Each structure stands twice: as structure tokens, then as C-alpha cells.
Amino acid sequence: MPDEFMKISESLSTTQPFNVSDSPTLPTLQPKKNTVLISHGRPPWYSEDGHRISDAFVIGVAGGSGSGKTHVAREIIRKLGSVPTVTILSQDSFYKYLEPEEQALAHANKHDFDHPSALDLDLFSKCLADLKHCKQSNIPVYSFAQHQRLPEKKYLYGATIIIAEGIMALVDPALRDLYDLKVFVQCDSDLMLARRLRRDVKERGRDVNGILDQYLRYVKPSYDNFVRPTSKYADIIVPGSNNSVAIDLICTHIRQKFDERTNKFRPKIAIPHLHFTSLSGTSTLESVEDLDLTILPQTPQIQGILTILRDKTCPRQDFIFFSDRLSTILVEHAFQHLPYIPWTVTTPVGVDSTGKKLDAQYLCGVVIQRSGGALEKGFKRVINTVPLGSMLIQSDSKSAEPLLLQANLPLYVRLRHLAEDTYVFVLDAQIGTAAAAFMSIRVLLDHGIREDHIVFVTFLVARGGGVSILRQAFPLMKIVCAAVDETMQEGWLEGYKGEGNPEGVGRKVWLMKPGMGQIGDRYYL
Numbered sequence: 001m002p003d004e005f006m007k008i009s010e011s012l013s014t015t016q017p018f019n020v021s022d023s024p025t026l027p028t029l030q031p032k033k034n035t036v037l038i039s040h041g042r043p044p045w046y047s048e049d050g051h052r053i054s055d056a057f058v059i060g061v062a063g064g065s066g067s068g069k070t071h072v073a074r075e076i077i078r079k080l081g082s083v084p085t086v087t088i089l090s091q092d093s094f095y096k097y098l099e100p101e102e103q104a105l106a107h108a109n110k111h112d113f114d115h116p117s118a119l120d121l122d123l124f125s126k127c128l129a130d131l132k133h134c135k136q137s138n139i140p141v142y143s144f145a146q147h148q149r150l151p152e153k154k155y156l157y158g159a160t161i162i163i164a165e166g167i168m169a170l171v172d173p174a175l176r177d178l179y180d181l182k183v184f185v186q187c188d189s190d191l192m193l194a195r196r197l198r199r200d201v202k203e204r205g206r207d208v209n210g211i212l213d214q215y216l217r218y219v220k221p222s223y224d225n226f227v228r229p230t231s232k233y234a235d236i237i238v239p240g241s242n243n244s245v246a247i248d249l250i251c252t253h254i255r256q257k258f259d260e261r262t263n264k265f266r267p268k269i270a271i272p273h274l275h276f277t278s279l280s281g282t283s284t285l286e287s288v289e290d291l292d293l294t295i296l297p298q299t300p301q302i303q304g305i306l307t308i309l310r311d312k313t314c315p316r317q318d319f320i321f322f323s324d325r326l327s328t329i330l331v332e333h334a335f336q337h338l339p340y341i342p343w344t345v346t347t348p349v350g351v352d353s354t355g356k357k358l359d360a361q362y363l364c365g366v367v368i369q370r371s372g373g374a375l376e377k378g379f380k381r382v383i384n385t386v387p388l389g390s391m392l393i394q395s396d397s398k399s400a401e402p403l404l405l406q407a408n409l410p411l412y413v414r415l416r417h418l419a420e421d422t423y424v425f426v427l428d429a430q431i432g433t434a435a436a437a438f439m440s441i442r443v444l445l446d447h448g449i450r451e452d453h454i455v456f457v458t459f460l461v462a463r464g465g466g467v468s469i470l471r472q473a474f475p476l477m478k479i480v481c482a483a484v485d486e487t488m489q490e491g492w493l494e495g496y497k498g499e500g501n502p503e504g505v506g507r508k509v510w511l512m513k514p515g516m517g518q519i520g521d522r523y524y525l
């Protein structure tokens with residue numbers, strides 16, 4: 001039990017008068033319980049060697065049906081305010097599949113949904129463990145109206161804080177081991193019944209007699225036998241109503257734990273130490289050969305395109321046209337990193353000709369928004385039939401830490417059993433500090449994509465930037481680029497008008513030199 005927590009006196013939780021008026025208006029549809037809320041973006045959860053260093057913080061919330069578990073979970077999120085991604089994982093999704101005859105009994109309120117065996121606790125544990133360890137999870141979807149698990153699944157990924165709630169949340173020792181904080185919501189039985197009556201009529205399509213039958217036969221005995229005894233495992237007992245003080249306490253604890261875990265990643269891949277020059281005057285930058293990049297052959301044609309793109313007077317339509325040309329060539333070039341097998345075809349003149357056939361089982365692309373969008377057209381020109389997802393990664397304006405704001409990934413990546421056989425082309429305009437590249441690779445590895453199945457396709461790499469650290473962390477990933485620029489320096493971006501710079505004198509950013517400027521702005525603005 002965390003020492004800063006005391007068990008809040010049970011009297012606080014049980015002496016509330018029976019009063020159903022504390023319940024706000026209920027929605028008429030079954031609410032979505034498994035929620036992913038993003039209020040701030042997810043900071044790095046890995047170190048500069050590429051390994052995950054922090055698990056998600058997991059809170060287990062147990063209590064009787066109608067005690068207010070979901071309410072507590074939602075209030076925690078609301079009161080935490082500006083936090084990274086939070087997920088509520090509800091045990092309700094894990095009721096077992098029912099055979100038709102069992103389903104018929106359930107419709108007659110004669111199926112016991114309140115015995116621990118009604119829930120697939122092993123699957124719940126597995127999904128929670130995956131989420132805690134920063135992997136994706138595809139969780140079941142349940143219909144209370146049909147008493148059945150539905151064929152679809154819900155994809156969850158990327159939470160820094162997970163709230164797992166359910167009547168049996170504290171029953172299983174394996175589950176209890178996963179929690180960083182265990183909460184029990186203790187509520188007066190009358191109030192729980194009143195809330196359940198109202199909710200089951202409005203949201204779960206039940207009638208009053210059936211609800212009362214089910215309550216007396218299964219719900220109440222189960223609460224006494226299985227649910228209430230688990231309160232002894234809780235670090236904190238929260239009252240079922242008027243519980244804002246207890247919720248504040250929980251939020252303070254979470255914030256503190258969260259701050260302790262915050263990893264300052266950006267300074268570790270910051271640029272200056274890579275510019276370090278030894279006493280003998282030799283630069284410690286790694287040689288281009290050591291960076292193991294696949295660089296387009298510097299033919300006059302490629303140099304010509306790069307010169308146009310580097311020219312600050314290049315009109316936007318030309319910038320788009322030549323970016324599209326360059327990205328097409330880059331993606332074609334990147335295909336050399338995919339597996340091919342010998343393949344024989346018969347030509348129109350009846351002769352056999354042996355060549356090669358692509359042997360990648362699944363292939364998809366992921367664009368790093370927004371500048372990676374400049375490579376999208378080239379990608380689609382070369383392979384227009386494969387799925388293309390995206391990630392939105394931006395720097396925090398105060399800490400400069402990269403933040404994962406959105407991951408809209410193709411199915412081949414989301415489903416772990418397909419991810420293992422999937423090749424992914426990651427598209428981004430340049431690798432400068434490498435912070436976004438780092439985060440995008442970590443996201444793919446979390447999903448089970450093999451490191452040697454990732455091909456990072458980009459216009460420019462800054463040799464003086466974060467690429468050497470990226471390379472050391474992920475040596476098996478391939479990087480395909482059009483050119484390597486020598487330096488990364490902090491400098492002013494001309495003409496930028498915005499935060500801290502209303503006059504448009506400039507914005508201090510890491511600039512790749514000679515570079516192409518802000519490629520996303522030049523392509524899209």
C-alpha cells in the first residue's frame with residue numbers, strides 16, 4: 001500500500017442517505033466505457049538506447065454494481081486535467097461468450113453474471129498487461145442488450161495512465177499484481193440498487209421485475225461473497241457518493257507518480273554534444289559510412305532536383321512537383337530493402353523469363369504528420385494499393401519533448417499477429433534531431449513490427465543531428481535518403497509569425513544546414 005495513502009474511514013462512505021437524486025441525467029444509449037482520452041499528448045516512454053523505461057501507471061477500481069466505479073474513473077480523468085493519454089478499461093467488455101441456450105437463460109434473468117467465472121479474467125489480465133507494457137491491445141466488445149460478446153474488437157494503444165474498473169477488479173491475484181494503485185468504491189446497497197434499476201432500464205433495455213429478480217438471486221449474494229471481501233486489498237476506499245475529496249487525493253498521488261516517471265528524453269539526443277570537437281580538432285561526428293544510410297546515387301538528375309528544392313525562391317507549385325518526383329524515386333529505391341524471390345513468367349512470344357517477385361506478406365506506409373505528407377504522393381505512385389496510416393508527433397512548446405498526439409495505424413500494424421509479418425515504410429521529410437523518428441519507430445516496435453522490417457524514407461538526414469543515436473538504438477532499421485547535410489544548428493527561421501514572435505522576425509528552431517527549410521510549410525501552405 002502506498003504509504004501516503006490512508007484508508008478513508010468507511011463511515012464516510014456508508015452513511016450517505018439513500019438518495020437517487022445524486023444521479024445526473026443518464027444517456028439513453030449504452031455509453032462507451034472503454035475510453036481513450038488524449039488531452040496533452042504522450043511524452044517519451046523510452047530511453048535513448050531505444051528501450052522502454054516506463055510502464056503505464058495502472059489504477060484498479062473495484063466495487064459493487066452501481067457503486068460508482070465508472071463515475072470515479074471519469075472524475076479522476078477530469079480532475080487530472082492536462083495529462084497525457086488515459087484509458088479506461090472496463091471489465092464489462094470481458095463477459096464470456098454465451099451459447100444460444102445460455103443466452104436464452106440470460107434473457108430470462110437466469111444466468112449468473114456475478115460469479116467470477118462469468119468473466120474472462122485471464123483475457124482481462126492479458127489485455128491489461130499488454131497496455132501496461134505499452135503494447136497495443138484489441139479488446140472484446142460486449143452488448144448488454146444481447147447478453148453477448150460481439151464479433152468486433154476495439155483497438156487500444158498508447159495510454160500513460162490506465163484505469164481498470166469492474167466488480168471483480170480486485171478478485172484475481174494476477175490482476176492485483178498489475179495495479180500501481182488499488183481502489184475500492186464502497187456504497188450503500190440501497191443506493192447501488194436504485195442506481196442499477198435506473199441504469200438497467202435506460203441503458204441496458206431491462207424491465208424492473210427482471211432487474212429485481214436478478215439482483216436478489218445473483219447480484220446481492222455475489223456482492224457479499226466475492227466483491228465486498230476484496231475491499232481488503234484496496235490501498236484506498238472511496239465512498240460511493242460525495243467522493244470528491246477522495247478523488248482529489250488519488251489525483252495528487254497519480255500526478256506525483258507521473259512526475260517521478262517523466263523522462264527527459266530531448267536533452268539526451270540534443271545536438272551540441274554531437275558537435276563536440278576534440279583537442280586535436282577532429283570532429284567526433286560519425287562518418288556517413290558508419291551511419292549505414294542508403295543514399296540515392298548523386299547523379300546530376302538527383303542533384304538538380306535537390307538544388308531546386310533547396311532554393312528559397314522556388315515557387316510552391318515547383319516545390320510540390322519536385323518533392324513528388326523525389327519521393328517517387330526514393331520509394332522506388334527503398335524497395336531494395338524488401339524481400340524478393342525468383343519468379344518465372346511467360347512472355348507474349350511464348351518464352352519463359354525468370355525475374356523477381358516481391359515476397360513481403362504485408363506492406364504498409366506510415367506518414368509522420370505533417371511534413372511527411374510531402375512524400376505521400378510519391379509513395380502512392382509506386383504502391384497505390386497498400387494501406388497508409390499516420391502519426392502526429394509534435395514538440396511540446398515548453399519542454400521541447402516530442403509528444404505523440406495521434407496514431408492512426410493500418411490494420412496490419414494494429415493486429416499483433418499480422419504485425420510480425422508486416423513491412424512498414426515510414427515517411428518523413430527529414431531526420432534532424434531525430435526525436436520524431438525515434439518515437440515513430442518505438443510505436444511500431446511496441447506493436448510487434450520487427451525492427452528489420454522498418455524502412456525509413458526521407459529527403460534529408462542531418463549528420464550532425466540525432467541520427468547517430470537513432471542508428472545506435474535501432475541498428476536493423478533501414479534509412480533511405482536523398483542527401484546528407486552536415487550540420488544541425490539552433491537558428492532563426494525567417495518570416496515565422498507566431499507564439500513569442502508576433503513581428504515575424506523569426507522563430508528559434510533546430511535548423512538543418514544547408515537544408516530545405518520547413519518542408520511541411522513549403523509543401524502545404
Ligand SMILES: Nc1ncnc2c1ncn2[C@@H]1O[C@H](COP(=O)(O)OP(=O)(O)O)[C@@H](O)[C@H]1O
Pocket residue numbers: 022023024026063064065066067068069070071072195196199240241242243
Ligand atoms: N459520486 C456520485 N455522485 C453522483 N452520482 C453518481 C456518483 N457515483 C455514481 N453516480 C451515478 O450512479 C450511476 C451508476 O454509477 P456507475 O459509475 O456507472 O457505477 P458502476 O460503474 O460502479 O456500475 C450513474 O448514473 C452515475 O452517474
Ligand SMILES: Nc1ccn([C@@H]2O[C@H](COP(=O)(O)O)[C@@H](O)[C@H]2O)c(=O)n1
Pocket residue numbers: 064065066092095106113114143144147148166167219
Ligand atoms: N449480460 C450481462 C452482463 C452483466 N450484467 C451485470 O452487470 C453488472 C456489472 O456491471 P457494472 O457496470 O454495474 O459494474 C453485474 O452485476 C452483472 O449482473 C448484466 O446484467 N447482464
